[in-house]
Amino acid sequence: MYVAYLHKLRAGFAAAAFLLSLSLCGCATSTGSSPMDARAEMPARVKPGTYLPVEDLPPPRKNPAMTAEQRSKLQGELTAARDRQGAAAKAQGGPIRD
Structure with a gap:
């Protein structure tokens, strides 16, 4: 009975670790565009004469x-x-810095 409990506990930890890794992988992906589309996502150029x-x-x-x-x-x-x-600082007894 104790061994079956450990198996269930290990399976629960494995499932939790798998779901956590999936959620972290979702944060690491881009916003739906591929890295090759980086130029398409660049802001528009500044008008000439502005700077x-x-x-x-x-x-x-x-x-x-x-x-x-x-x-x-x-x-x-x-x-x-x-x-x-x-x-003036010397007269007041304060620190004198050079």
């Missing part, structure tokens, strides 16, 4: 963005601001 092509670069600037004098002035201002913040 700039990658290789289409703007023309070079006639004037530089910043002159050397403006760049050095800006670097001096940023260095002074960093030093002021470092002194």
Whole structure:
């Protein structure tokens, strides 16, 4: 009697495993089209002129963005601001980062 129960239990587990594998295989299949139809499922191309092509670069600037004098002035201002913040943090007893 115990042996018959084990056979039924094994058969139940086998059936459950088989049904589980079938349900998982259903999730792995495509949406009804074959992999060869991938081009048919691609979205439509974007209309020309909507986005700039990658290789289409703007023309070079006639004037530089910043002159050397403006760049050095800006670097001096940023260095002074960093030093002021470092002194203020040191005065408050906070951590000083370099």
